[in-house]
Amino acid sequence: MTAPSQSLPAAASGTKPLDPRIETISWILLVLVMISVPVWGSIYAVYMACLISINVIATVGLNITVGYAGLLSIGHSAFLGVGAYASALMWLHLGTPLAVNLVIGAVAAFAIGLVFGIPALRIKGVYLAIATLAAQYSLYFVFQQWTSVTGGDRGLSLPKIDVFGFGDTGFYYVVAFVALIATLAARNLFRTRIGRSFIAVREKDYAAQVLGINVVSTKLIAFGIGAAYAGIAGALLAAFLRIVNPDQFTLVSSVFFLAAVVVGGRGSILGSILGALFMTLMPEFLREIIALVSIEGADLASLLSPLREIIFGSLIVLFLIFEPRGLVGFVDRALGRSENVEARQEH
Amino acid sequence: MTSDILVVSGVDVTFGGIRALSDVSLSVPERKITAVIGPNGAGKTTLFNVISGFYKANSGSVTFAGTDLLSQPAHTRSANGISRTFQNIALFPGMTVAENIKLGAHAQLRTSLFAAGLYLGPAAKEERELEERMDKTVIELLGLQDNRDSSVSGLPYGTQKRIELARALISGPRLLMLDEPFAGLPTTEKATMAAQIRKVVDERGVTVLLIDHDMESIMGMSDQVVVLNFGEVIAAGAPADVQANPAVIEAYLGAEA
Ligand SMILES: Nc1ncnc2c1ncn2[C@@H]1O[C@H](COP(=O)(O)OP(=O)(O)OP(=O)(O)O)[C@@H](O)[C@H]1O
Ligand SMILES: [Mg+2]
Numbered sequence: 001m002t003a004p005s006q007s008l009p010a011a012a013s014g015t016k017p018l019d020p021r022i023e024t025i026s027w028i029l030l031v032l033v034m035i036s037v038p039v040w041g042s043i044y045a046v047y048m049a050c051l052i053s054i055n056v057i058a059t060v061g062l063n064i065t066v067g068y069a070g071l072l073s074i075g076h077s078a079f080l081g082v083g084a085y086a087s088a089l090m091w092l093h094l095g096t097p098l099a100v101n102l103v104i105g106a107v108a109a110f111a112i113g114l115v116f117g118i119p120a121l122r123i124k125g126v127y128l129a130i131a132t133l134a135a136q137y138s139l140y141f142v143f144q145q146w147t148s149v150t151g152g153d154r155g156l157s158l159p160k161i162d163v164f165g166f167g168d169t170g171f172y173y174v175v176a177f178v179a180l181i182a183t184l185a186a187r188n189l190f191r192t193r194i195g196r197s198f199i200a201v202r203e204k205d206y207a208a209q210v211l212g213i214n215v216v217s218t219k220l221i222a223f224g225i226g227a228a229y230a231g232i233a234g235a236l237l238a239a240f241l242r243i244v245n246p247d248q249f250t251l252v253s254s255v256f257f258l259a260a261v262v263v264g265g266r267g268s269i270l271g272s273i274l275g276a277l278f279m280t281l282m283p284e285f286l287r288e289i290i291a292l293v294s295i296e297g298a299d300l301a302s303l304l305s306p307l308r309e310i311i312f313g314s315l316i317v318l319f320l321i322f323e324p325r326g327l328v329g330f331v332d333r334a335l336g337r338s339e340n341v342e343a344r345q346e347h
Numbered sequence: 348m349t350s351d352i353l354v355v356s357g358v359d360v361t362f363g364g365i366r367a368l369s370d371v372s373l374s375v376p377e378r379k380i381t382a383v384i385g386p387n388g389a390g391k392t393t394l395f396n397v398i399s400g401f402y403k404a405n406s407g408s409v410t411f412a413g414t415d416l417l418s419q420p421a422h423t424r425s426a427n428g429i430s431r432t433f434q435n436i437a438l439f440p441g442m443t444v445a446e447n448i449k450l451g452a453h454a455q456l457r458t459s460l461f462a463a464g465l466y467l468g469p470a471a472k473e474e475r476e477l478e479e480r481m482d483k484t485v486i487e488l489l490g491l492q493d494n495r496d497s498s499v500s501g502l503p504y505g506t507q508k509r510i511e512l513a514r515a516l517i518s519g520p521r522l523l524m525l526d527e528p529f530a531g532l533p534t535t536e537k538a539t540m541a542a543q544i545r546k547v548v549d550e551r552g553v554t555v556l557l558i559d560h561d562m563e564s565i566m567g568m569s570d571q572v573v574v575l576n577f578g579e580v581i582a583a584g585a586p587a588d589v590q591a592n593p594a595v596i597e598a599y600l601g602a603e604a
Binding site for chain 2: 185186188191196203206208213214215225267
């Protein structure tokens with residue numbers, strides 16, 4: 001037989017499916033929290049909730065590509081860029097509504113994602129990750145250099161949108177709704193043949209072929225879907241920040257999403273949500289703490305701010321040492337569902 | 348009357364300098380059990396991999412139910428009605444037993460990307476029907492009721508073998524290829540496995556092509572035995588005839604010496 005292919009150990013998708021009742025209750029709670037944020041939260045809270053929702057969409061997408069299908073990508077933010085520019089251009093030149101811009105952003109990123117997914121057909125793992133840098137750098141180059149269309153380094157400025165006359169709150173509800181739909185759709189995907197084929201290709205591509213799975217098209221689709229999610233997130237980000245420029249879509253931002261996937265839990269939708277929450281909120285949280293500590297002496301702040309990065313980095317590393325499956329691993333333990341983890345690693 | 352559902356003729360495969368299969372020809376009669384035996388390294392698994400479309404044959408042809416297989420990519424075998432298991436069980440450890448088995452029906456499912464994301468009407472219906480079919484046709488046959496929703500990793504070896512067989516059967520294949528179904532099983536489980544294989548042949552009209560080293564099981568259940576040695580077919584026929592064939596005895600004694 002062909003060399004037994006390496007499977008990613010301990011991806012979270014192998015645990016027993018959640019009790020449907022617990023799952024339904026979790027979704028309802030999530031929706032209630034999302035709806036109520038503008039009621040109890042400050043303007044800042046609504047702002048953060050928007051950012052989190054956008055990051056959840058992008059992280060879910062990357063988790064489909066990296067966590068479920070096993071295609072390591074460190075060019076994800078470039079696809080957010082494609083979605084952001086595509087939707088911004090539609091808006092500026094054709095004046096299309098946000099819903100149309102989102103679809104265009106997703107379609108554009110999907111198409112470009114397919115092109116940059118081609119290396120995934122030949123190479124795996126770290127080699128593939130390096131190949132996805134091509135997406136990162138070449139798309140950044142296009143964003144920056146195609147000045148007549150993208151506005152170069154200065155980028156594109158967008159007018160404010162007012163959803164049903166509800167301003168920022170209205171916009172938040174749009175973002176939250178899209179995030180909810182995108183997350184539910186991803187979770188549904190893994191109840192069907194399509195999601196199963198992604199995991200099969202990740203774990204044993206030769207066995208997948210025997211079962212009638214076209215490995216080539218499956219990998220491309222998995223890459224394309226991840227990029228499409230990024231495209232939607234990018235289009236929302238453009239509308240949210242009302243500015244699109246190349247420096248929003250750098251390698252640092254791609255690494256941010258990859259960290260969200262790994263910290264949250266590879267191959268898990270819940271993990272994607274938790275990872276995006278952690279990565280978005282933790283730096284803010286640490287800044288608050290340091291600001292509190294620094295009230296005593298003003299120059300303590302400048303001393304402690306590099307510490308923030310170090311604490312943040314160490315937290316990520318610590319998490320991964322104690323729970324390699326990410327935050328979702330903690331949740332599983334709390335629910336007593338980690339029964340087969342040890343067994344799997346022995347095997 | 349039975350006809351040959353699978354015909355392998357004049358297949359040659361080389362790896363580097365090694366000739367793994369040379370001029371291999373054999374016919375597999377429909378609704379019968381054909382066993383391929385031979386010493387370690389004889390080329391049995393290589394033959395399976397050629398039929399599956401994993402290895403390229405330098406020459407020769409493989410015809411299944413009148414259609415040429417070697418010109419088609421590996422992932423079309425399932426839709427053609429061919430399924431198989433692997434010598435070192437190839438289950439997906441990151442999925443549950445049910446998900447592993449459902450993957451066996453992948454080629455028959457139609458849910459599109461959008462329908463899957465919505466998971467309303469058709470997609471949910473297809474999953475529901477698949478689950479019913481799985482419970483009715485393979486879970487019960489292979490005694491997997493208790494393991495249905497557990498993760499496959501960590502399950503006993505024999506159970507994993509039955510899960511892999513269930514996955515190969517759920518599509519209702521015309522040809523089932525089993526690479527060493529008895530290897531590593533205790534005697535009682537061997538008998539159960541043999542009975543289950545016999546049952547799908549008799550009751551579902553499946554054709555079986557299997558590889559194994561367990562002579563007792565092979566001779567007891569097969570309708571035809573083909574012997575490979577150093578990549579060549581040295582004998583083929585009814586179990587009793589093959590067992591008495593001097594070339595076969597020579598090959599096995601030579602391998603043991
Ligand atoms: N992918 C490969 N690359 C190189 N050589 C291979 C490859 N696959 C098989 N071979 C060689 O081909 C020959 C036949 O191997 P094969 O696995 O078909 O034997 P087998 O009859 O299945 O043996 P066993 O009973 O031990 O499973 C061996 O010499 C083996 O080393
Ligand atoms: Mg073998």
